[in-house]
Amino acid sequence: MQSLLVRRFFIVLSRRVTVKDIIKQFHLEIICSKHALNHTVTVTDLYRPGLELAGFFNHYPVERLQLLGRTELAFMQSLPSAMKEERFKRICQPELPCICVTRGLPVPEELIQAAQENNVPLLRTSMPTTRFASKLTNYLEKRLAPTTTIHGVLVDVHGVGVLILGDSGIGKSETALELVKRGHLLIADDAVEITQLEEDMLEGSAPELIRYLLEIRGLGIINIMTLFGAGAVRDKKKISLVIRLESWQEKRQYDRLGLDEERMKIVDTELPLLTVPVRPGRNLAVIIEVAAMNYRLKVMGYDAAKQFVQKLSETIEEADDIE
Template identity: 70%
Template sequence: MLKTVSVRNLQQHFQLEIVCGEEQLDRNITVSDLYRPGLELSGFFTYHPIERLQILGKTELTFIESLPPDVRKQRLERFCHPFLPCICITRNIEIPEELIQIAKRHRVPLLRTGLATTRFSSKVTNYLEKVLAPTTTVHGVLVDIYGEGVLIMGDSGIGKSETALELVKRGHRLVADDAVEIKQAEENMLIGSAPELIRHLLEIRGLGIINVMTLFGAGAVRNKKRLSFVIQLETWQANRQYDRLGLDEERMKIIDTNVPLLTVPVRPGRNLAVIIEVAAMNMRLRQMGYDAAQQFVQKLGETIDDQDPDGDDYD
């Protein structure tokens, strides 16, 4: 589903002055890219991105004022396309009356801010990228373990919440239980958080819903965390071959990012909290350049070479 933000929300967030078009503030902005119409004001409208928020600063308005009246009116008529989300004027610059009248006629919202053009563009871009970022909701538990955002997934009743409770007791921090909202903040960066309704809550079968922050303190929770890897809990299957060295690297695609995936079989007697805790530490070591599995394979190869330095085959 395409995410949108209304011009009204933008206007209220940045407290923009409404010059005209107040009745059109409910139209939606669908992209985070902004546009400063330099080529269009010079007469080239072939690739005018009418889906973007348009910004006019000192440079653009000075150029408009320098045009002959008939040319200025013609350019502004073409520029104020009825499908534009809105036009924002920066630096509280005085707006040409022709622009106001044409914007009214084409029913395009015209807003103004006192911020400098570059600063306003940066703030609006950051705001739009945040609210328009692709999001999804997954069933699982997100825990901050030694600075790593670990998403624990698995079938209902397999023990995800109980494992999260044990991890919290061991000093780690809960981000979300049951429903994890994941946002694609930027390329290869996923941010997980909990829906407002269930934030800081943990559901334990037989015990009910507990408030982790109330029981364990503010240091036991956090509101959001970057996702580092996924741990998939599954019931132990005797006929399945599980990775015993850690050489096989599986990945799970979430939105547009491939995240490392570890599959952990569950059977009586296995301490899942400790296993996941060690997995987080091992992931940090890999990020720092040390891979225990690769080191083992390398030493194994060196040992074999030492035992057979000539590479001879023996029958």
Template identity: 65%
Template structure:
């Protein structure tokens, strides 16, 4: 699922002046990239990305002012295409009259800001990348454990929320319970957060809904967190062979990202909060370069070699 940003939202976010094109404020920006039509000013429109926000600064407006009137009108009119969401003029510069007329006819908003092109472009790009990032929602619980964002999944009633409550009591932080909103901000980066309606809330069967921030303080919650590890809880099956060494690496696809996943069997007597806490610490150790499994297999190999030498 991807969101869309209207020109009207952009105007409100950055307090932009609307010069013309009021009828086009509901036009949508569908990509986060901006474009400065420099080469187009020289007449080359073959690869013109008209679907992007078009930004004109001192360089583009100065070059346009030096063109012959007929040429200037032709090229500025070509900037205003059907897919063009809006045109932004930076440095508070005057809008060329030819561009004003062409945009007004096409219903394309021309916006103006006093900010420099580089600063304005950076702010808008960051804003659009966050707003237009691919999104999805997953059923689960998201907890920050020692700086590791852990997404806990499993069937309804398996004990996800109760485990999250125990983790909060152990000093870790809750991000979301029941529904986790995920957005991919860049390649291999997933950010998780809670829907506004259920933010900071936990549902505990038999107790009801509790507010974690009210009970445990502001330090027990976070608004969002990068997800590094997924843990799936499932009912213990006696005849199933579970990984006992940690040699198998399971991964799950989420949007366009692949997350490492551990499967933890649930049965009475197992302290899930402690197990998940240890799993998060072990994940951190692996990222720091220490892998207990590799260390064990290396020592085992050395022990076997020594045994063969004795034989």
């Protein structure tokens, strides 16, 4: 499968949305400047230039997509023709991604002329302004969210999104296959595309090319959905826990109580990290199952390691009191 992919480890991808993408997504009408539809939208915030139409341009955000609704156009109709022309020219800066008129309202000729002169795409939708703004913001937030691709395996174990990392050949895919056989779900193998949808929330999915596929050395590439059914896979999952598999090192001191909480930063989010040593005889699938269940218990407020240490301390104190 490596020949099918260019693996990228912790490389944040720069995502871009063009005006053409937005037109296709929302079926917008193109009023003018069809040759400028490759303008890019780089921010998720939208803007309704009310103050600018009134003549105040001190903080005009030209990087945002501009919306003109019923209020803005009604105000412009109240102005003299010369003033409308001057305001629309100042609105239509060459840096603008585009301008969209909502509610299917008639577009003033002065706006069309200004947009054509500055190569600003002028679009129109029949949707109300607020509804269109909400849909467009959600679309842009998903498309422009920070994204990275990591070499690993992502599985859904008891409802917990577990990202399995480790060196090539350590047994990640074989462990994922055993987990699928035990009733858990595969999201991605070999390459996991991770998107930060919001603060402290990461969502993982598989690239389209290798979706539902699993690579087993000596066996080749298998299709999990074909072999185990649609109930064995899912398209995406929130990532809650990272498990790193590594070859057993005799001289290394591994955590035996579970009190040392490691964290791993992906994009701008830190996730709990467990390091699991691998050697013959260890059932990694069972260990990952228990790790996922233990994580759920911790989320619900029960930490077995802390409970043990607390009871141990109480026992020692009682023994000291008896002496």
